Amino acid sequence: MATYYKHPTALVETEDVGEGTRIWALTHVMGGVHIGAHCNIGSHCFIEAGVWIGDRVTVKNGNMIWEGITIEDDAFIGPQVVFTNDRRPRSPRFPGARARYETKSWLVPTRIGRGASIGAGAVILAGCDVGPFALVGAGAVVTHPVPAYAVVFGNPARHQGWVCECGDKLQPHGSKWRCPSCARVYEQIGDELRALS
Template sequence: MFSDDERSNRLRAGIVNDFVGGFLNDVERARFLGLPETTRIRERTKIVSPENLVMGEHCWIGENTVLDASGGLEIGDHTSIGLNCLVFTHSSWLANMTLENYSGSDLIERKPVKIGKGCFIGGNSVIMMGVTIGDCATVSPLSVVTKDVPAYSLVSGNPARVFQRYDQEHIKAEAERVRAENAARRAAAQARGEAPVWGSPAVRRDGQ
């Protein structure tokens, strides 16, 4: 039933890791995969060639995301990648076009992807091989990123393009706004005698 060759045995190790990872929570799964203790990896995330993945601290990877690190993949500190995302570092296009799409084909092209620190990659987005995403960049959900993304910018669309640029002052102002809103929600919950679980329960329609 099982093939006893180098490729089969190598792939089987990944299959076993995926199976075992299905029984772990997000922190346990990251630890099991040898990633930083502060990393959280949600269920059904697949990492291709994990030995080529460099992951920073305090990263979050959503459900059903595929991280292809076969060509080299670096993800900076405090970066989140949403659910159902695809990050590619290789392509078999030429192997397909030349009818040479066999295992080990020398027409498989690989280029590294680098995602900076403090980035937010929205759900259902695709990052193509060879792309560099600068620090504190935002990729809107459902985007296809085919070119480098400048730091402190928001990109969206297919292919993704820059829609907004921001700076530290903008981020600071937005952080203060959200902290104030969450503090108000916590205060409202406490006034109702509730214990906020996530720190920011919604305000009721009556404003209480």
């Protein structure tokens, strides 16, 4: 007996779905996918074999998540985010490209870090990892890796500030960064941020 909810119109071919997860209408999850516990997978999604989704992840409606994508615990994927996994795609059925697709050498994995949030309609290019608790704005085109706690938006996405684990924008606090909502303090080292409290 399943320990997760599957809408009657969802097609779930994997047996690797965690307890308490909910998979909504007209979503197709292929075999070979891992979905953790207490996730919410919205309507009209397609999740290809080879995807790994952690615990407590929210995937909103209309997402296509391709092989090689890893989404860590507590991440949020807004509606209609576009992921890619091949930097130079061709039809595998085209005779001139067939040899390239006989191995997985074309596959470029991408990791969405723990607690990261990807806004609606963002495009994440192959290999552009998004660090833990980073925030990618709606419609952003991510062409480079995004550091932990960074706020990026635009086309191409550019660093626009820092965000706390709780989701609020960080404010300068002497030589550190501080959250006005939860009072967490962070230290900037070069182009990266790390939590101190």
